[in-house]
Amino acid sequence: xxxxxxKLYWPATVSSPPIYPPLTEDIQCDALIIGxxxxxxxxxxxxxxxxxxxxxxxxxxIGxxxxSTNTALIQYAGDKMLTELAADFGEEKASAHLKLxxxxxxxxxxxxxxxxxxxxxxxxxxxxxxSSEADVPALKQEHALLKKHGFDVxxxxxxxxxxxxxxxxxGALYYRNDAEMNPLKYIYGLFEEVRGMGGKVYGGTEIxxxxxxxxxxxxxTKSGHQIRTKYVIMAAGYEQMELTPNxxxxxxxxxxxxxKPVADLSSWYxxxxxxxxxxxxxxxxxxxxxxxxxxxxDQETHRSVSRDAHIESGRxxxxxxxSEMFPEIKTEPDYVLGAFxxxxxxxLPMIGRSDEYPNCYHIMAYGDxxxxxxxxxxxxxxxxxxxxxxxxxxxxxxxxPPRKQAQ
Numbered sequence: 001x002x003x004x005x006x007k008l009y010w011p012a013t014v015s016s017p018p019i020y021p022p023l024t025e026d027i028q029c030d031a032l033i034i035g036x037x038x039x040x041x042x043x044x045x046x047x048x049x050x051x052x053x054x055x056x057x058x059x060x061x062i063g064x065x066x067x068s069t070n071t072a073l074i075q076y077a078g079d080k081m082l083t084e085l086a087a088d089f090g091e092e093k094a095s096a097h098l099k100l101x102x103x104x105x106x107x108x109x110x111x112x113x114x115x116x117x118x119x120x121x122x123x124x125x126x127x128x129x130x131s132s133e134a135d136v137p138a139l140k141q142e143h144a145l146l147k148k149h150g151f152d153v154x155x156x157x158x159x160x161x162x163x164x165x166x167x168x169x170x171g172a173l174y175y176r177n178d179a180e181m182n183p184l185k186y187i188y189g190l191f192e193e194v195r196g197m198g199g200k201v202y203g204g205t206e207i208x209x210x211x212x213x214x215x216x217x218x219x220x221t222k223s224g225h226q227i228r229t230k231y232v233i234m235a236a237g238y239e240q241m242e243l244t245p246n247x248x249x250x251x252x253x254x255x256x257x258x259x260k261p262v263a264d265l266s267s268w269y270x271x272x273x274x275x276x277x278x279x280x281x282x283x284x285x286x287x288x289x290x291x292x293x294x295x296x297x298d299q300e301t302h303r304s305v306s307r308d309a310h311i312e313s314g315r316x317x318x319x320x321x322x323s324e325m326f327p328e329i330k331t332e333p334d335y336v337l338g339a340f341x342x343x344x345x346x347x348l349p350m351i352g353r354s355d356e357y358p359n360c361y362h363i364m365a366y367g368d369x370x371x372x373x374x375x376x377x378x379x380x381x382x383x384x385x386x387x388x389x390x391x392x393x394x395x396x397x398x399x400x401p402p403r404k405q406a407q
Contacts, residue, residue: 002304004069006337009258010184011068018188020062020203023221028228029055034207035235036062039363039374041190043233044199046382054199055227059206063187066237069339071256071293073273073285074179075126076101079368080347081142088346093395095149104375105179115189120182120288124273129172131278136171143173152176164269167325178273180285212357231385232360244352244362248398250343253307255314256295258335265290267328282321294318311338342366349373350398
């Protein structure tokens with residue numbers, strides 16, 4: 001899958017990336033993880049901390065997939081509001097999902113505290129604003145349900161927004177204690193921790209075949225080597241859809257601009273994360289070197305040729321939107337790209353189980369909070385492997401449809 005096109009920002013922030021060579025011998029391990037991105041890194045880290053001997057392989061360079069285009073707005077609220085999830089899954093399950101995501105942010109922060117530069121993890125608040133006045137009633141309902149379940153969120157009116165920002169919106173939800181980070185530093189940092197705990201990480205290692213027996217899986221690489229393992233986690237990111245198609249999964253194209261450094265960001269209240277109620281939506285955040293990341297302009301296409309044809313127009317529209325929100329900020333695009341983005345129809349990420357081998361799990365953290373979802377799902381799969389059960393597996397296991405089919 002041609003995951004992205006354009007000039008990537010995150011690799012430019014890592015001056016000396018770790019080297020992960022290809023596998024050149026037969027090897028045996030407790031758990032094999034296929035995929036060297038966010039889901040693979042967080043799964044490997046969790047399992048290694050539990051004492052398992054972990055091996056990670058990726059056909060690309062480690063971190064060279066969609067993780068290099070992850071804009072890393074670390075939030076617990078997602079593309080579908082709590083009220084929408086509650087209508088489809090029931091209030092108890094919907095609120096449990098958001099609480100797991102909130103806990104995942106704490107877990108990510110704890111993991112980052114062990115890494116060099118803490119992967120640039122910084123707590124940020126979020127402003128989720130009404131794209132039009134017609135969206136305000138839905139925000140009021142969402143606020144009431146979030147408060148009912150103990151979330152730290154506030155309902156702001158137009159005057160409260162205008163008092164903090166140089167733009168006016170009819171209403172907004174103001175979330176406390178979300179975060180931002182550098183996703184590539186996070187991945188490298190976690191894999192270095194894994195290697196420090198005795199794990200092995202291999203880039204440029206493509207899996208071309210597999211064989212399952214009652215208590216063991218054998219995977220074969222393109223170079224002719226074997227990996228024997230008891231447990232398997234398929235963590236191939238968006239390319240997982242090619243390996244295990246799922247009717248709940250969707251693929252679209254999205255666009256991102258990272259600007260040149262901005263001299264003065266003082267008008268940006270607390271450098272909050274910004275996103276909106278419109279679908280498709282626009283989002284914004286800042287970076288440690290005072291750039292602005294602005295993304296969105298999603299297109300309903302899964303063809304890379306069609307996606308790439310809209311990169312320039314996407315860039316122009318995103319910069320126009322930025323200028324309308326912050327007219328006093330004068331800057332230019334520096335990094336521009338188009339990338340595939342995976343989501344789900346029902347609004348929740350997914351865990352899959354293998355029909356061929358009971359010790360094989362598929363992590364599909366599709367949606368706008370991929371890093372957070374990956375932490376949540378990796379913790380669940382780790383519990384399944386090390387404890388034999390997890391109270392949260394059924395929430396994300398997609399063998400059955402939700403209570404009410406999402407529209």
